[in-house]
Amino acid sequence: MQNVTLKVQGMSCGHCVHSVEKALERIGVSGKADLAAGTVHVRYDEAEVNLNAIREAIEEQGYDVV
């Protein structure tokens, strides 16, 4: 399992947190967004999904992974 903390811009409320976490869930990634820190901690199986797909899932929701 890989554990990575991504810096994500644009999350401003609980709804944002929810959309990001749900989008990650859909691709089989366990994600925990921290609104105050502007980060998303992800835990994933590198045999199943790569960081690019995770980045894309977050960006599709309208947030920037920096």
Ligand SMILES: [Cu+2]
């Ligand atoms: Cu929001």
